[in-house]
Amino acid sequence: MKKLYTLLFSFIALNAFSQVTLNPSVYTICESPTDGYASFNLQEYLTNLMSAQYDPALYTINAYESMALVQANNPLPGVYTNTVAQHQVVYIKIWQNSNSNNTATSTLDLYVNLAATAYPITDIVLCDADGFNDGYTSIDLTTVIAEVLGPQSPPQFTVTYYTTQEGADAGYTSSADYISNPTSYTTGTGTVWIRVTNSASATECYDITSVAIQVMPLPEPYLNSAGNNHTLCIDYATGTILNICLVFKWCELKCRPLPKFLHA
Numbered sequence: 001m002k003k004l005y006t007l008l009f010s011f012i013a014l015n016a017f018s019q020v021t022l023n024p025s026v027y028t029i030c031e032s033p034t035d036g037y038a039s040f041n042l043q044e045y046l047t048n049l050m051s052a053q054y055d056p057a058l059y060t061i062n063a064y065e066s067m068a069l070v071q072a073n074n075p076l077p078g079v080y081t082n083t084v085a086q087h088q089v090v091y092i093k094i095w096q097n098s099n100s101n102n103t104a105t106s107t108l109d110l111y112v113n114l115a116a117t118a119y120p121i122t123d124i125v126l127c128d129a130d131g132f133n134d135g136y137t138s139i140d141l142t143t144v145i146a147e148v149l150g151p152q153s154p155p156q157f158t159v160t161y162y163t164t165q166e167g168a169d170a171g172y173t174s175s176a177d178y179i180s181n182p183t184s185y186t187t188g189t190g191t192v193w194i195r196v197t198n199s200a201s202a203t204e205c206y207d208i209t210s211v212a213i214q215v216m217p218l219p220e221p222y223l224n225s226a227g228n229n230h231t232l233c234i235d236y237a238t239g240t241i242l243n244i245c246l247v248f249k250w251c252e253l254k255c256r257p258l259p260k261f262l263h264a
Contacts, residue, residue: 030205036085043078
């Protein structure tokens with residue numbers, strides 16, 4: 001039994017000093033307008049990065065402006081404004097507090113990009129006039145591009161469409177939520193999510209908005225009158241309804257009363 005306990009202790013000791021690794025991605029700030037410079041909260045970013053792998057109480061992580069400053073252990077402040085416009089590379093170092101030789105270094109790309117804005121869109125109301133009157137009809141979603149982009153230039157900002165907010169946030173054109181045929185999209189009453197992306201930036205800056213679509217069925221009146229006489233006769237000179245036994249109410253979408261007299 002003594003040998004078993006000794007082996008177990010040795011394994012724990014070796015595991016406590018396993019080699020640290022570091023895999024930072026990119027840190028992007030999207031702003032509008034932009035001059036290519038912004039304040040990066042490196043302290044928050046690095047703490048979150050380290051916490052995903054290691055206990056912050058047992059490890060330390062810092063950012064540096066150059067490899068020479070890494071070696072001199074002269075770190076950047078917690079909030080740092082980039083000195084190279086739009087894109088700058090900084091260096092990251094992490095080490096185990098109880099073993100300064102157990103360390104890893106990597107690079108972190110800082111980007112400052114022009115933000116995208118998805119401007120609000122007026123709700124769309126459609127008549128189900130495709131001949132089926134089943135609550136579904138086809139719509140060309142690309143007609144909202146000018147409204148959703150506003151002053152932004154179409155070549156730089158792309159517009160894509162999704163059936164869910166989650167799909168729009170993810171931005172994948174391969175997902176089931178992506179609307180691949182926006183010029184002829186069959187829909188019923190519901191919501192479409194629209195993503196505007198600055199496609200000219202190295203890392204995507206995007207914004208999303210939504211548009212409510214209402215598909216209104218065409219009226220299908222049923223007339224029931226005495227003697228099965230469904231003719232409505234109006235004296236247009238006087239406005240008098242000659243068939244006094246019939247009552248008609250003329251409506252358009254949402255049943256708003258139309259003018260009293262309609263001429264064919």
